[in-house]
Amino acid sequence: MGEDTDSTPALNHHGFLPDHNYVTEADIISTVEFNHTGELLATGDKGGRVVIFQREPESKTEPFSQGEYNVYSTFQSHEPEFDYLKSLEIEEKINKIRWLPQQNAAHFLLSTNDKTIKLWKVSERDKRPEGYNLKDEEGRIKDISTVTSLQVPVLKPMDLMVEVTPRRVFANAHTYHINSISVNSDYETYMSADDLRINLWHLDITDRSFNIVDIKPANMEDLTEVITAAEFHPHHCNLFVYSSSKGTLRLCDMREAALCDKHSKLFEEPEDPSARSFFSEIISSVSDVKFSHSGRYLLTRDYLTAKVWDLNMESKPLETYQVHDYLRSKLCSLYENDCIFDKFECAWNGSDSVIMTGAYNNFFRMFDRNTKRDVTLEASRESSKPRAVLKPRRVCAAGGKRRKDDISVDSLDFTKKILHTAWHPNENIIAIAATNNLYIFQDKLNSEMH
Amino acid sequence: MTMMMPKGQKRKLSIEEEASDYRAPTWESQQQFLLTVSLNKYQFSQQLREPSLRRSVLIANTLRQISLQMSMVPSVNVEVSEPPGIASSALTASIAAAAKRHSAVTVDSCSALATCPMVSLNYSPNSTEKTNYSSESNFHISIEDDEDWGSMSTDTDSSLSAVISSILAALDSTIDGNPQPAPRIPLRPLENMSKPYEGSVALVNHGLRDPGDCREQQEDGSMEVMRSSYLGDFTVEDLFQDIDTSLVDIDMGVIGHRSTEGGHTAGDDLFMYLPPFSPHSPFSPHSITPTSQNAQPALIGQLA
Numbered sequence: 065m066g067e068d069t070d071s072t073p074a075l076n077h078h079g080f081l082p083d084h085n086y087v088t089e090a091d092i093i094s095t096v097e098f099n100h101t102g103e104l105l106a107t108g109d110k111g112g113r114v115v116i117f118q119r120e121p122e123s124k125t126e127p128f129s130q131g132e133y134n135v136y137s138t139f140q141s142h143e144p145e146f147d148y149l150k151s152l153e154i155e156e157k158i159n160k161i162r163w164l165p166q167q168n169a170a171h172f173l174l175s176t177n178d179k180t181i182k183l184w185k186v187s188e189r190d191k192r193p194e195g196y197n198l199k200d201e202e203g204r205i206k207d208i209s210t211v212t213s214l215q216v217p218v219l220k221p222m223d224l225m226v227e228v229t230p231r232r233v234f235a236n237a238h239t240y241h242i243n244s245i246s247v248n249s250d251y252e253t254y255m256s257a258d259d260l261r262i263n264l265w266h267l268d269i270t271d272r273s274f275n276i277v278d279i280k281p282a283n284m285e286d287l288t289e290v291i292t293a294a295e296f297h298p299h300h301c302n303l304f305v306y307s308s309s310k311g312t313l314r315l316c317d318m319r320e321a322a323l324c325d326k327h328s329k330l331f332e333e334p335e336d337p338s339a340r341s342f343f344s345e346i347i348s349s350v351s352d353v354k355f356s357h358s359g360r361y362l363l364t365r366d367y368l369t370a371k372v373w374d375l376n377m378e379s380k381p382l383e384t385y386q387v388h389d390y391l392r393s394k395l396c397s398l399y400e401n402d403c404i405f406d407k408f409e410c411a412w413n414g415s416d417s418v419i420m421t422g423a424y425n426n427f428f429r430m431f432d433r434n435t436k437r438d439v440t441l442e443a444s445r446e447s448s449k450p451r452a453v454l455k456p457r458r459v460c461a462a463g464g465k466r467r468k469d470d471i472s473v474d475s476l477d478f479t480k481k482i483l484h485t486a487w488h489p490n491e492n493i494i495a496i497a498a499t500n501n502l503y504i505f506q507d508k509l510n511s512e513m514h
Numbered sequence: 515m516t517m518m519m520p521k522g523q524k525r526k527l528s529i530e531e532e533a534s535d536y537r538a539p540t541w542e543s544q545q546q547f548l549l550t551v552s553l554n555k556y557q558f559s560q561q562l563r564e565p566s567l568r569r570s571v572l573i574a575n576t577l578r579q580i581s582l583q584m585s586m587v588p589s590v591n592v593e594v595s596e597p598p599g600i601a602s603s604a605l606t607a608s609i610a611a612a613a614k615r616h617s618a619v620t621v622d623s624c625s626a627l628a629t630c631p632m633v634s635l636n637y638s639p640n641s642t643e644k645t646n647y648s649s650e651s652n653f654h655i656s657i658e659d660d661e662d663w664g665s666m667s668t669d670t671d672s673s674l675s676a677v678i679s680s681i682l683a684a685l686d687s688t689i690d691g692n693p694q695p696a697p698r699i700p701l702r703p704l705e706n707m708s709k710p711y712e713g714s715v716a717l718v719n720h721g722l723r724d725p726g727d728c729r730e731q732q733e734d735g736s737m738e739v740m741r742s743s744y745l746g747d748f749t750v751e752d753l754f755q756d757i758d759t760s761l762v763d764i765d766m767g768v769i770g771h772r773s774t775e776g777g778h779t780a781g782d783d784l785f786m787y788l789p790p791f792s793p794h795s796p797f798s799p800h801s802i803t804p805t806s807q808n809a810q811p812a813l814i815g816q817l818a
Contacts, residue, residue, distance in 0.1 A: 152564050178564075240567055259567040288575055290568045309568050342548055342579060346572050396544065399576075400551050405569050 093497035095484055099163035099171065102488040104186075105133055105495055106173055107502055108158025112142040114175055116186065116226075117504075131493070133504050137186060137226040142177040154179050160245050162254070164267075172231070174254060178241040181256055183232035183267065189225045193217040237263050237273045244294045250301040257294035257306060260287075264318075276324045277306060277316065292407070293353045300359065303328075311348030311366060313373065331362070331373050333380045343395040343404065351407035356416040357489075363419055365410040368392060370421050372433065385431045385438065388423050390461050390473045403478050411487040411494075422482025425471065426498045427457060443482060443496045443503040454505065542587070545580055552577045 090111030097106050105117040118136035145154040155178055164172040170187040195217040200206050240258035247254045255264050255276070262277035277294075281287050290309045297303035302318045314327035335344060347367035354363045361382070362373040368389055371381035387408075391398060398404040403424075410421040422428045423440075431438045440457045447454065460470045484497040492507035556573050 155564075241564070287571055290571050292568060309572060342545075342576055342583075345575055345579070349568070349572065396548070399548070402555075405566075405572065 088500070091500035093484060093500060093502060094157050095159060095161050096486040096495045096497045096502070097161045097163060097173075098486050098488055098495065099173075100165050100489060102490055102493065104136065104163070104171060105486070105504070106161045106163070106175075107495075107497065108141065108161050108175055109500070110155075110157040112140055112144070112156030112158060112177065114139055114141045114158060114161065114173075114184070117502075131506065137228055139184070139228040141175045141182060141184065142180065145179075159242055162245050162247050164247055165251055167251070174245055174247065176242050176245050176256065179235070179238055181234040181242070181245060181265075182230055183234070184228055185231045186226065186228050189227055190221060190223075191219040192222045194220045232267065232270050234265055234270050234273070237265075243292060244306075246294060246296045246304065248296045248301050249299055253301075255294060255296060255304060257291050259290040262291065262294055262304075262306060262324075274322070276318060276322070278323065278325060279308075292350050295353055295355055298355050298357060298359045305353055305355070305362060307350035307353040307364060309349040310345060311350055313350065313353060313362060313364060315375065329375070329378050331378045331381075333371075341395065343399060346399070346404055347395065352409040354410060354412060356412050357414060358416055361416065363410050363412055365408050365421050367404060367406075367408075370410050370419055370431065372419065383433060385419070385429075387421055387429050388427075388459070390459055394473070398478075401478065403481075406481055407483060408481075409484050411485050413487050413492065414490045420485055420487060420494060422485050422496070424478050424481050425459075425476040426480040426482055427459075428482045428485060428496055441505075443498045443501075443505075444480075445501075545583060548576070549580050549584075552580065 088111075090109060090113075092110045093107050094110055095106075095108040098104070099106070103119050105119075107115050107117075109115075115138045116136045117133040120132050120134060122131055141158055142156040144156045146152075147154055157177055158175050159178065160174075160176050162174045164174070164183075166172075170185050173184050173186065175182055175184060194201070195215050197211060197214055197217075198206055234256070238256065238258040238261070240260050242256050242258045244257040245254060246257075251267075253264055253266050255262055256273075257263075257277075260278065260280040261275055263273040264276045265273045277291070279289065279291060288310070292307050292309055294304060294306035297305070303315060304318070304324075305313055305315050307313050311332065313331035315329040315331070316324035316326075317328045318324060320326070320328065335348075350364045350366050352363075352365045355361070356363065360375060362375065364371050364373065364381075365387075368387060368391060370385045370387055372383040372385075374382045395404060408422050410419060412419055417434055418430055418432050420428060420430045426443045427440050428443060429438060429440050440459065441454045442457050455469075458467065458470045459473060459476070460466050461473055466472065480499065482496055482498055486495045488494065494505050496503040496505065552573050556570065556577070
């Protein structure tokens, strides 16, 4: 499944000096997303920039360069702002990027920071008109007296230019920090979720949004739960799900009521009383939720596990996968150094047979739902020479039997965390964001999804 | 786990969770540890540009859970029951007292948490004491003159619950357009402690932001909440034995308020500020200056 994964060269995001362990904070990648065909891959970073990669078309003459991703366009999506009313800075960090399904030659994507969502149009220009009657080649107005005949301008090819223009700015609708955006299957609306509210937008209307979920208590002192992620159902435009910091998932139907505070279904696993600790709630907080491509399942990630839920079964998850259970005895330290608040994302493969999520020490994990096999791989410069095959890694408990190349729990680097991962919609190509580096891995042997 | 060692902070207790049995000493010490860590975290988060609401809520829930657990543990010493009405004045009793002596004190019931009246934390606009915030002197605490001194050193749970309530109230003010992190609550004057104070005075930490922010806080007139620096290994005796109230008087002169000495005079308002205590910097009374508030307890590694 993942054992023969090939690696394309690590794509250096911005300004990383190879000889120094120096990371500009602005270069830290904060979101990764393939578009619907997988041809384009967008990343956002803490500095508010978006970089779009495009997959090179396969070429028969150069078989090894087929399918590599190269930079297509870079633009500054969000700038730091200052909220004068609250005397607070608004970070320019891109929290999420979501592509719109392609409907014409141009590509559209939504990018958001904590407060503002923007719709960007990415278009190519490879021709330009020449032969104007009133302007010369440099654009200067011609002297009318020199014009003796009329000509029709013709389109001549030019060097490919990628233009990115902001088409919509959806602002001032969120008091709290936006954590999710999700485009609806109707391709007309999308939702944005912050800690306490979810708003529904129309892509063409920027000055109005509808609030569809509001969990803010009348008295903020009673606040015990926040929204952590939200997503529309891939096929049913009336259904969406949102997750909470208490580990619950709520499926809501927009046809039932204008305000979807009341859920249609509540997915919650009863707590195991024997495993209860001070940290039970924190580690149950869901950091990411994703519908399967089929729309039948939900994938959630909490601090130690990834869970697959069947939409028809609310009482407990269908499958639970231990991502890094060896951390369970270290929760106190992880609480102290704040790692316990890290929000890991998760991803499905195109056929919903494999799920993937990140961990610490630049490790990421893949679980095959059918064979029940799992693998731990590392995204690092040392282990990712071009064309190299990734070697499975293993973490052993401290003091346990240790094989060669095993990593002990105590040697894990908790500053190297893989929070953002993405899987190509059709092929076995994955994008892994490791701090400020983007890794793209392809499974050359098993290109087709099983 | 070397990566986990917080820089510059002495680890007092064992890290790993060893005992789930709440009667085991390690469980209690872990609870104490968690309590102090949680409070430190919360305090730190209030200083960030924009605290993450999810993080604040999770920490607050953990604090609440700890306080509930502590209230259920049977105690050894004298029982304390404190009428809820005094909860506001009990705020000074402190987190540090709770952390250090929770096992020695019984609490009435964990219903204190539920019944702790939020309203009592409100800064009474009719009160004679006014906090003047200026950019130079950010250390004004007002005192209620009807405080019950006797309960000062022994109440823990209700004070703790009051603190937690105030923390949650601060979430409201923080989120709903209030630029300031939690405002303060009254403290008791130091020189009125006739006996060794085994609890501790909560150290109020204010003015960590720009001086410009202080003006806004004044205009808000918002609720005050205690933000404490826990005292760690030091007892209050160690802390205050060097206090020279004449220095305090001098500072009071700056603020423009009269100080009292030796005994609390009813009706007098005493303003005092203690800089946040750091285990690394020895406390010295003459450090009651605006600059001292930059001495922060070393924070646990905060990852981006």
